[in-house]
Amino acid sequence: MNFSHPLAGGAVARCRGLLEPALREAVSVLHPWGARMAAFALGWSDADGKPYRGDSGKGVRPAVSMLAAEAVGAGAESALPAAVAVELVHAFSLAHDDIIDHDERRRHREALWKAYGVGPALLAGDALLALAVRQVAERPEAMTWVSAALVELVQGQAADMAFENRPWHGPRQVTLAEYVEMAAGKTGGLLGAAAAAGVALGGAPELGERMWALGRDLGVAFQIVDDMLGIWGDPLVTGKPVYSDLRRDKKTFPVLAALGTGGAPARELSEMLSAGLADEESIQEAARLVEEAGGRASAQETADQYLSSALTALDECLPEATELRALCSSLVNRDN
């Protein structure tokens, strides 16, 4: 991720310096075979174990935890158990989601299951999750949030999968409210846990609930932007195939918002989607119709609203948290 705000990039890099030794230590206990898959999943090595210099993810969630701890006056290292846990949970969820969604590519290279097989990748995901839980097992003030995020994550993923079997129009079509609930769980829960566990370990557990809500709002904004990048992002920058969500009939926010406008482009789009996007031309035409119907503008507006809600909460609770604020903004204002 390229951070739109220089303050965010610097803070994340600083947190990553603290995180990485702790993360490597957490993973070091694994069976050699599991350790190799974990190193691949965490972006430290390529599939045959050689050090990897590409994009390994920037550790945004751990940075949220550590910056939240700093914002309540503690040292970033006080949040390390939560920081390591949320990064491991994130890696677990990517490993399993790619199996579930049959996604073959992740961060410009093969998905874990593509590199090692479904069974091993599934087990490696379980191992990452087991290590995540162990990190905070003796810290109930953090564990509570991490476990809440885990439940939200699987519920959100289940909702997202269930959306696939829902029609594009009629009484059973997916509503924007259902989308928001799904994204708050699937994407927001872990951001919420990162922030809430960060303030709790930093000594301000009374801010936990507000940080949790902030993370969920931020997650909704983040997921909507993700959906937009999936349609209008540059595949060379995002590392994802162009139009992959449209190709798979995914119920993304821009498409749902476009359908909800009810005008002529929305009706045309609805008919195309219901008939199925058979070829490249129809996929491009559908993307054009989403924009023409106002789906892109509506998505941007909604993402901005959720970001604004998160930032307002932050300004009220932690007005001095300039780095955390910059990071939250960067998560929504991004091109990959």
Place this chain on the structure above:
Amino acid sequence: MNFSHPLAGGAVARCRGLLEPALREAVSVLHPWGARMAAFALGWSDADGKPYRGDSGKGVRPAVSMLAAEAVGAGAESALPAAVAVELVHAFSLAHDDIIDHDERRRHREALWKAYGVGPALLAGDALLALAVRQVAERPEAMTWVSAALVELVQGQAADMAFENRPWHGPRQVTLAEYVEMAAGKTGGLLGAAAAAGVALGGAPELGERMWALGRDLGVAFQIVDDMLGIWGDPLVTGKPVYSDLRRDKKTFPVLAALGTGGAPARELSEMLSAGLADEESIQEAARLVEEAGGRASAQETADQYLSSALTALDECLPEATELRALCSSLVNRDN
């Protein structure tokens, strides 16, 4: 499971009466789709959601937790969070193991992935695990053991998978010590967590380490008996296809023990296994050679030793724990 000791059967049934409402409540928060898969995985319903009257597993691990709490003078219900957690972790591990091992049958019916597909079953497993963690998230005295068991479980499963790529003879062959370490983790960790969390929640955390060790010993004995039933058990009683482990070249205790004897039947067995068991006749012949070489007797003896070690620990720590003692014995002296 049919309990060889009547005291064990009665105690497990009593614990199950306490467990089931709590387990149903824990699962009730799931997305409807996840709840349906969970109900199937837990043996409450069949694949299309109708109540299921068949073998749903007897809740052995939760019973260990609750009987351990009773043995230290607390009520069985004090161990409920751990009891629910270990049962959910067990269900999670079965759901994922069947995917990893391509096992199509479980408890006389389809495996979860066979009934619902790999992606949904994977996610349902994750959901069961998330709920398990949530049960004990605010009880660090139990969470510590559950999280240790989770790490052991994935490590043991990884070791078991790695065994598959090891040769049947030569310096890289799997040793009995490696097998015991694998079984202690894969099967013993959760039994250990059940017992340790049970005494901890019952008010005697100082017994946790000994209960953990007891559970690991019991797990080794349990797993060896499982291996024996996989070769000489009645498929109608066990619910598993006959010789399935031999068919898959699995490194089970009786086979490893037979190979270790070094006599003529062991050499013949080693040659057969290295060449591959191509047909039904050679599989039957291999099973006969395992027994002739002494693998069956050695397995029984080793299982008895590990059980005896567990019972000795129990007699020292908790001499009054007659029901828990009967249950431990029944887990090893069984026909399914």
